[in-house]
Amino acid sequence: MNMNATITPDYTAIKVKQNAAWGSGDYAKVGTTLQIVGEDLAEALDLRPGSTVLDVAAGNGNATLAFARRWCDVISTDYVDALLARSEARAFAEDLPVKYQIADAEALPFAADQFDGVVSTFGVMFAPNQKQAAAELVRVCRSGGKIGLANWTPSSFIGALFKVLGGMVPPPAGLSSPALWGTRDWIGQEFGAKCRSIELTEKNFIFRYRSPEHFVEVFRNFYGPVHKAFLALDEQRQIELERAIISLIAERNTATDGSVRVPAAYAQIVITKS
Numbered sequence: 001m002n003m004n005a006t007i008t009p010d011y012t013a014i015k016v017k018q019n020a021a022w023g024s025g026d027y028a029k030v031g032t033t034l035q036i037v038g039e040d041l042a043e044a045l046d047l048r049p050g051s052t053v054l055d056v057a058a059g060n061g062n063a064t065l066a067f068a069r070r071w072c073d074v075i076s077t078d079y080v081d082a083l084l085a086r087s088e089a090r091a092f093a094e095d096l097p098v099k100y101q102i103a104d105a106e107a108l109p110f111a112a113d114q115f116d117g118v119v120s121t122f123g124v125m126f127a128p129n130q131k132q133a134a135a136e137l138v139r140v141c142r143s144g145g146k147i148g149l150a151n152w153t154p155s156s157f158i159g160a161l162f163k164v165l166g167g168m169v170p171p172p173a174g175l176s177s178p179a180l181w182g183t184r185d186w187i188g189q190e191f192g193a194k195c196r197s198i199e200l201t202e203k204n205f206i207f208r209y210r211s212p213e214h215f216v217e218v219f220r221n222f223y224g225p226v227h228k229a230f231l232a233l234d235e236q237r238q239i240e241l242e243r244a245i246i247s248l249i250a251e252r253n254t255a256t257d258g259s260v261r262v263p264a265a266y267a268q269i270v271i272t273k274s
Contacts, residue, residue, distance in 0.1 A: 007174030014128040014172050015104070019080055022126075025227035028060035028086040030218065037121050037150050037205055037266070038062030042070055044201075044270050045148045051116035054140060056133075057105045057123025061087025061098075063148075067119065068096040075110075077103035078123070106132045113142040121150040122266075125181035128172075134190040138273060147191070147271040153182035153202065157252055157264035162225070164244045168237060169229045182267040191271050199270045209260035212249045216242050 041063055047053065049071035055064045060083050064076040068091065076091075076098050078084050084100045091098040103109055105120075105127045118141045127133035137147050152158040159179045180186040184200050191198060209215040219226040220242075230238050255261035 009128060009172055009174040011106070011129045014175065015079070017172075018126065018128070021224040021228045022059075023080045023082050024224050025222040027083060027222060027224055029222040031060040031062060031083075033207075034122065034205060035062045035065075037268075038064075038066035040203070041119060041121060041148050041150055041268060042066040044199075044268055045117055045119070045146050047072055047117050047146065052114070053117040053119060054108070054110065054115045056103075056108065056118060056120045056137065057127065058087060058120070059083050059123055061090055063119045063121045063150075064098055065090060065094065065096060067117070068098050069094075072117070073097075075099045075101060075115075077101050077105075077108070079104050106136060108136045108140050110140045112139050114140050116142060116145045117148060118145070119148040122152060124149070125151045125178045128175055130176055130178075130180065131190060138191065138194045141273045143273055144196075145273050147195075147269075147273065149181065149187075149267070149269040149271075151181035151267050151269065152179055153265045153267055154179040156182070156266060157207065157248070157262050158266075160248055160252075161245065164241070164248055165225060165229045168241050168244070169232050182265075184267075187267075187269055187271075194274055196272045196274050198272075201268045202265055203268050204263040204265055207260060207262040207264055211258055212246045212253070212260055215249060215260050216245050219245075 051072045053067045053072045053074045055076045058064050058076040058078050061076055064074050064087055068074045076087055081102055088100050105124045106129050118137050124133050141147055220230050249260060249262060252262045253260055
């Protein structure tokens with residue numbers, strides 16, 4: 001047996017499980033707290049009103065709404081229909097004319113060179129076939145258009161949280177870390193030959209919760225990957241996971257009053273296509 005053989009992940013099976021994970025709980029309750037990231041990304045791309053924008057792995061629509069508020073013509077996509085429904089309700093409440101469509105980030109059902117802007121906030125980075133997903137972002141963006149991304153970095157709080165989860169519930173064999181999307185080297189490798197410029201700025205999102213226990217409660221009930229991790233464990237291991245998350249929070253918490261104020265680093269990326 002060749003012990004050095006490369007393991008090829010079963011991407012189809014992984015996506016089925018991912019769909020179930022992100023569809024479980026109620027990600028929108030966590031996702032809406034990240035709205036500022038979508039607004040900041042929209043400012044960074046600086047697209048003119050009337051620009052066509054595709055939001056990939058859009059979740060509950062933070063970037064979608066941010067660009068629509070700036071009079072862009074937005075198509076919002078995800079492969080979890082429940083998340084798109086939550087986003088659509090938000091757009092309806094603000095009378096924003098967003099179009100919604102189920103779509104796989106690794107096989108976008110759009111023509112080449114179709115959009116002025118292609119964006120994703122903490123979404124496309126979780127596609128299991130990372131190279132294919134990156135290639136799709138480039139394909140559907142027009143020459144001179146912009147690709148805008150917000151991706152957690154490997155050393156970030158969320159990067160560390162996923163390491164804690166992986167220690168309890170190992171990820172599928174052969175799967176690369178989503179946090180690669182938050183590194184300058186990987187972004188340069190996948191996009192550099194196809195773009196005029198790459199601007200990567202490290203920023204912080206601040207997680208704010210009433211207490212460490214409140215953070216665990218919200219993420220355990222509503223954030224799909226954490227929700228599924230707890231369900232996969234027996235009672236004793238669930239206790240261990242909760243303790244591990246609270247310990248991680250303690251390491252990074254800047255609040256001194258018992259609440260949670262945890263900075264989480266992410267890469268804000270603006271790529272101009274050749």
